[in-house]
Amino acid sequence: MRTRVREGVDRAYERLLRREVDDGPTHVAIIQDGNRRYARDRGDDAPDGHRAGAQTTEQVLDWCEELGIEELTLYAFSTENFNRPEHELEPLFDLIENKLYEFADAERVHDNGVCVRAIGDIDRLPERVTDAVDYAEERTGHYEQFRLNIALAYGGRNELLRAARDVVTAVQSGDLALDDVDDAEVERRLYRQPVRDVDLIIRTGGDERTSNFLPWHANGNEAAVYFCAPYWPEFSKVDFLRGIRTYESREASxxxxxxxxxxxxxxxxxxxxxxxxxxxxxxxxxxxxxxxxxxxxxxxxxxxxxxxx
Structure with missing residues (x-):
């Protein structure tokens, strides 16, 4: 009985939040934190937490479609994650590989015109993962209705450093005049694919930091930031709508x-x-x-x- 009452309250609150949300952001970026802690609290292994988090990711795609959001970037694997133990990395690479193939072949992805892309230092990943990246990008690269960016082997400082080195090399070789170095030239060398300016960053898991995530397109755009306590597998639609409301409040101000x-x-x-x-x-x-x-x-x-x- 208590559970049904609680579910009823949650649904009512969700409807209230939905009425409060107007146009919403164009590009949302999410730091999916807390998968391992979620698993540990339940006596499970880290891969179990990552698999539970993958289910949340699919739900978020539905919410984005419902709210008219045009681009979603997910921080799936950072450069720092390479320091994790081997027994955690291999199952995580398995999951990323499988999900990329799954997304690339999913009817909903093709019905909704979802373009799946990877950003980051992809060449550092195992070949089987880069093959999956290539497959997903080839299968969905022509779609324009919605963009799903998967940040893999990603680090914001690393991206900026690579872009700066590319600019210096181009100037030294004579391919680029020093006077022509501007924001557009730097941005063109960031990531593997073009990315919109970020309107809202959401971080789950309780930590209040953006962890070097999309510094050019988020910090440069003064993106709104919403930190929330639930681990990523527990992230709910109510949490998502609260994040959207945070963006709209900041945008109105x-x-x-x-x-x-x-x-x-x-x-x-x-x-x-x-x-x-x-x-x-x-x-x-x-x-x-x-x-x-x-x-x-x-x-x-x-x-x-x-x-x-």
Missing amino acids: WQRTRTERAVALVRAVAGVELEEALAVGTRLRDQLSNRGAEELSAELERQNAESAD
Whole structure:
């Protein structure tokens, strides 16, 4: 009886959170932490925890589809993970290999147009895993509806270092002029595949750190971050919706600040030259949310009316 009541409360809370969520983020990145601790708490071995976590991953794909999220990046295996004992690594490589083949052949992946890609220092992985990566990317690479990035042998600092070395080599060889080195040139050399800026990072397992994850596309975009206590196999839809709500709260605050600055700038310029204020306001309006653009338009109309009087 108590279990049914608890389940009813959870469903009601999930419906409440769903009503509170609006457009949501475009790109969510998740640090799937706690698989081993989940297994240890149950007296199981680490591979059991990873297998349980893989089931959660499939559920998250359903939630992303439901919420209209266009890109998901999963931190599946870091460069630091190579330091784990051999008896943990081999089953983990088995699981990654099997899941890549499974995703590549799954009807739901093809029905929903999911493009499966790997990012990271893939060449460090066993050949059987890189073969699975190649298979998944070849089978799904033409899809554009949803992108699933699997971060394997991944480390953010390592990616930045590799990109920097590539830029230096290109400059030294004469293939790239020093004056042409910009954000786009660095970004082009990051990862194996292009990645959108990250809107939201979620980390499970209780630790409050982003662990060198996607520094260029997350930190550079000032992504919202949601830390939660459940281990990855226990991560629920309610937890996911809470993360989305954290993003929307941060986005609303950011948009409010941006709108206030835009209005203040228009007022300051209008005090000197109305025509210039109108030009500035028009440019800024295109960078704001719908509500922010409406507020700025109202301010421009007010300034114009005052000038006419």
